[in-house]
Amino acid sequence: MKKHPALKYFRFDRPGNPHLWCPGCGIPQIWYYTIKAIEELKLDIDKILWVGGSGCTGRMCTYWIGDYFHTLHGRPLGFATGVKLANPELTVICHMGDGEVAGIGGNHLIQTARRNVDLTAIVVNNFNYGMTGGQFSPTTPRGAFTMTSQLGHIEYPFDLCKLAATCGATYVARWTTFHSRALINSIKKGIQKKGLSFIEVISQCPTQYGRRNKIGNGMQMMKWFKRSSIRKEKAEKTPKEELKDKFIVGEFVDIEKAEFGASLRGLIKKRRKESVKN
Amino acid sequence: MNKRILSGTHLFQGDEACVEGAIAAGCNLFAGYPITPATEISERLSWRLFDVGGIFVQGADELDSLTIVIGAACAGWKSMTATSGNGICLMQECIGYAAITETPCIIVDVQRAGPGTGAATKTMQGDVYQVRYGSNADYSIIALAPESPQEMFDLTVEAFNLSETYRVPTFILADEIVGHMREKVVIPEKVKIIQRKRAKFPPQEFLPFKVESDTDVPPMPAFGEGYRMPVSGLTHTETGSPSTDYEVQKRMVSRLWNKVEKNVEKITKIESAYLEDAQVIVLAYGSVARSAKSAVLEARRQGLKIGYLRLITIWPFPDKVIENIAKRKPKAIIFPEMNMGKMVREVKRVAGERTKVISFPKPGVELHKPKEIYNLIRRVTN
Numbered sequence: 001m002k003k004h005p006a007l008k009y010f011r012f013d014r015p016g017n018p019h020l021w022c023p024g025c026g027i028p029q030i031w032y033y034t035i036k037a038i039e040e041l042k043l044d045i046d047k048i049l050w051v052g053g054s055g056c057t058g059r060m061c062t063y064w065i066g067d068y069f070h071t072l073h074g075r076p077l078g079f080a081t082g083v084k085l086a087n088p089e090l091t092v093i094c095h096m097g098d099g100e101v102a103g104i105g106g107n108h109l110i111q112t113a114r115r116n117v118d119l120t121a122i123v124v125n126n127f128n129y130g131m132t133g134g135q136f137s138p139t140t141p142r143g144a145f146t147m148t149s150q151l152g153h154i155e156y157p158f159d160l161c162k163l164a165a166t167c168g169a170t171y172v173a174r175w176t177t178f179h180s181r182a183l184i185n186s187i188k189k190g191i192q193k194k195g196l197s198f199i200e201v202i203s204q205c206p207t208q209y210g211r212r213n214k215i216g217n218g219m220q221m222m223k224w225f226k227r228s229s230i231r232k233e234k235a236e237k238t239p240k241e242e243l244k245d246k247f248i249v250g251e252f253v254d255i256e257k258a259e260f261g262a263s264l265r266g267l268i269k270k271r272r273k274e275s276v277k278n
Numbered sequence: 279m280n281k282r283i284l285s286g287t288h289l290f291q292g293d294e295a296c297v298e299g300a301i302a303a304g305c306n307l308f309a310g311y312p313i314t315p316a317t318e319i320s321e322r323l324s325w326r327l328f329d330v331g332g333i334f335v336q337g338a339d340e341l342d343s344l345t346i347v348i349g350a351a352c353a354g355w356k357s358m359t360a361t362s363g364n365g366i367c368l369m370q371e372c373i374g375y376a377a378i379t380e381t382p383c384i385i386v387d388v389q390r391a392g393p394g395t396g397a398a399t400k401t402m403q404g405d406v407y408q409v410r411y412g413s414n415a416d417y418s419i420i421a422l423a424p425e426s427p428q429e430m431f432d433l434t435v436e437a438f439n440l441s442e443t444y445r446v447p448t449f450i451l452a453d454e455i456v457g458h459m460r461e462k463v464v465i466p467e468k469v470k471i472i473q474r475k476r477a478k479f480p481p482q483e484f485l486p487f488k489v490e491s492d493t494d495v496p497p498m499p500a501f502g503e504g505y506r507m508p509v510s511g512l513t514h515t516e517t518g519s520p521s522t523d524y525e526v527q528k529r530m531v532s533r534l535w536n537k538v539e540k541n542v543e544k545i546t547k548i549e550s551a552y553l554e555d556a557q558v559i560v561l562a563y564g565s566v567a568r569s570a571k572s573a574v575l576e577a578r579r580q581g582l583k584i585g586y587l588r589l590i591t592i593w594p595f596p597d598k599v600i601e602n603i604a605k606r607k608p609k610a611i612i613f614p615e616m617n618m619g620k621m622v623r624e625v626k627r628v629a630g631e632r633t634k635v636i637s638f639p640k641p642g643v644e645l646h647k648p649k650e651i652y653n654l655i656r657r658v659t660n
Contacts, residue, residue: 011508013519046504054511062510062520067501069352070510072375075345082349082357083501085307085333090353090502108345111338264335267328275280275329 006035009045009065019063021056024210024218026177026203030124031060033180034093037187048091049083051076053105056131056205057097057124074105077112080119081260088118088261091191098125102138102158113167113196115260120190120197121169123160126205134208141245145212160200165253170195172253176202176225179249186251194259202247280329283465290463292430292456293318293360296386299434300358301330302469305384307357309335309346311365314398315454316388319360340365344372344385351381352509354500356438360386363405364395366412373447374413375511377534380445380496382474384437385409387449388457391642401454402642403564403616409449410593416531418538420545421449421593423564427461433590439472440545444537445495451592453616455565455645474498481505487530488516494537538594547590548599552578556585558658559603561613561625563589566646570614573651582659595624604629610658614638614646 012018021027038048045066052061054073061068067090071079076094084092101109101123112119128146129135135148139160144153165172171193175183183201190197204210204221215221225247232250235243283302290298297319300308308323310316320336327334333350337343343359350357361369366387376383389405391397409421420440422433434450441448475497477484481504489496499505508518513527521527538545549567552574553559562570567588577584587603589596603611611633613622619637626635638654640646 011519013517015520046506047502049501062508065506067505067507068509069349069501070508070512072345072371072511075341075372078342078345079349079352081335082307082309082346082351083353084349085335085346086350086353086355086357087500087502107338108342111342261333264328264333268331268333271325271328272280 006032009035011063011065014062020059022207024204024206024221025056026126026201026205026218027056027060027124029177029180030095030122030201030203031063033184034095034122034187036184037191040184041188041191043091043191047089048093051080051092051094053096053100055097055100055129057095058100060095074100074103075108076100077105077108077117077119077121081112081115081117084118085261085264093120093122093191095122095124097129098123098127098139098160099129099137102160102163109164110167113164113169113198116168116170116195116257117260118194118196120187121199122187123198123200124203125160125200126203126209128205128209130205130208134205134212144209146209147212161198161252164198168196168257169198169253170255170257171197173251174200174202174247174249176229176247176249177204178222178225178229182249194262195257279326282330283467283469285465285467288463288465289460290427291318291458291460292424292427292452293388293458294322295427295430295463296360296434296450296452297322297326298465299431300384300438301326301332302465303435303438304356304471305358305438306332306355307335307347307350308332308359309337309343309357310359310361311337311340311343313362313365315390315457316360316362316386318457319386319388340368341372344369344383347383348372348376348379348381351383352379352501352507356382356442358384358386360388362388362390363392363402363408366405366408370408370412373419374415374417376447377413377417377419378511379509380498380534381447382441382445383447384434384441385447385449386434387451389451389453397643399454400643401565401616401645403453403566404642405451406592406617406620409451417534419447419449419593420444420538420591421451422547422590423451423592424456425564425567425588426456427459427463430456431463431465435469436547439470442472442474443495444541445474445498446538451564453565477505485516486518487514489533494533494540542594542596543598545591545594546596546599548596549588549590551586553585553587553603553606555583556606557583557609558655559585559587559608559611560651560655561587561589561611562615563592563621566614566616569646569648570651572648573655576648576652577655582655584655592621597628600625600628604632608633610634610636612636612638612651612654612658614640614651616640616642616645
């Protein structure tokens with residue numbers, strides 16, 4: 001039997017057999033797409049750190065064969081900033097859930113994007129808190145049903161990409177689990193970008209969100225993503241009312257800007273020059 | 279100013295002395311959020327750290343600060359944050375994370391009057407419990423209480439060494455008086471520096487959380503060294519794999535507890551005077567100890583047999599030290615502290631059956647005056 005190409009990057013002694021995600025979940029797909037990006041860039045395993053927080057998405061790092069940093073719920077970007085400042089040679093990839101990045105860890109996202117730290121932040125947006133049983137999150141659409149919005153959700157959702165872009169991220173993109181090739185390319189671009197790369201991946205949670213909103217299993221949810229996605233370029237020419245309930249996918253930001261760690265190390269050089277002069 | 283050790287005699291504020299202690303000990307990263315009365319630590323480090331090739335970050339809040347500090351520590355750097363009581367409240371989640379991941383880091387708490395926002399510019403010793411028991415469940419930490427700017431230097435160096443040795447978050451439990459007071463600080467030519475234990479085995483044979491028989495502290499490779507470190511806040515086995523098994527939990531929590539509590543005698547630092555013939559002992563820590571010392575000296579001048587004991591290490595609590603003085607059967611132990619009587623409970627637990635333990639609480643803002651302690655000594659001895 002042919003072995004799955006990602007298995008050589010996988011830790012087999014972690015909980016689950018082989019992992020703890022539900023059948024049809026989008027997270028293992030994104031795990032593999034991240035591996036593909038690493039493989040295609042021919043990066044050294046021992047110079048990559050995977051960072052995660054708490055929750056279904058947070059567990060992604062614990063299956064990565066190399067160094068991993070399984071941190072606090074919502075705070076991977078803070079911990080990752082510390083690592084990156086101490087060791088700028090490491091490629092640091094953070095996987096976070098929608099609740100983490102837009103809810104409890106909102107300030108970490110805002111500040112990390114504002115500082116423009118050289119990290120790759122991949123946000124798995126499945127519209128709910130999956131691990132705790134499917135409660136609404138800051139990205140749950142209005143009207144959706146979750147365990148804590150059983151009467152229909154009344155809050156407005158965040159547009160994560162707009163948030164990241166406004167805060168200063170130098171690379172911002174959104175794809176869904178259906179857009180495998182585009183997503184892998186975006187992760188590659190994100191890793192290579194010297195600055196904060198923010199990649200939102202719309203992902204399926206068939207066990208909680210799909211079931212409660214009668215969208216169906218993993219495959220049916222992915223078909224929903226395919227049906228409802230519209231490229232940014234096309235969306236720009238489409239009337240606003242037709243964009244309702246659509247996922248606008250593509251690259252939103254791709255700019256160059258001084259990176260946080262590099263700027264800080266610039267201050268060390270500046271002080272050295274001054275002390276030589278004196 | 280690009281020297282790590284600013285040898286010589288200085289007139290320093292406690293907060294400034296703390297900065298120099300950190301840099302002398304090898305601190306490379308500081309992240310902190312402005313807060314009275316600890317802000318001066320950030321201000322000096324914001325240029326001083328760059329002079330020695332380190333990095334200063336102003337955190338967006340206390341959570342941001344401590345996450346950055348822990349991240350840098352896991353990448354192999356010595357790192358520190360500084361705050362006051364309200365900031366410690368916000369840091370509690372990260373303190374527990376540093377405890378379970380066994381990450382060395384220094385947290386300076388320049389205590390101020392509370393609760394809540396309290397009186398920001400005034401002093402208190404209100405945080406002695408929250409630094410010890412603030413985060414969820416069981417773990418151990420180390421806390422040192424300086425009484426002077428000189429000790430802000432000395433104990434900050436010591437704190438880094440202890441933190442690296444035992445892989446625990448270590449606190450400098452100062453207060454507004456010690457932080458803002460200016461005094462002579464002598465910085466020596468050299469300071470003793472301890473680095474964390476590195477792995478003896480090559481990566482293939484290395485188990486991240488396996489300890490050697492003579493110690494409860496595993497070696498700590500940094501990220502990027504090829505050891506493929508699994509750092510996680512979940513209960514974990516020796517391989518770092520998450521587990522919900524009772525035996526794994528028992529082994530891990532016991533070790534997190536024992537690695538400090540079993541070494542209490544090695545860690546403990548105290549200062550004492552006139553204990554030999556003491557009928558009454560005045561016990562204190564931090565800035566209050568200055569008033570206590572003054573009162574004891576006055577009592578001695580008046581011919582009273584009064585002893586003096588100062589706890590420099592607050593946590594782990596030095597049971598043996600208290601037990602030994604209780605065995606001398608003094609008439610009483612007087613314990614002034616700037617809170618409603620917190621550490622006195624520890625003293626009562628250890629010495630309460632052998633001798634009378636008299637708490638002398640003050641609720642913050644105002645330090646005990648030497649005269650007040652002296653008057654209490656008089657009342658007790660009469």
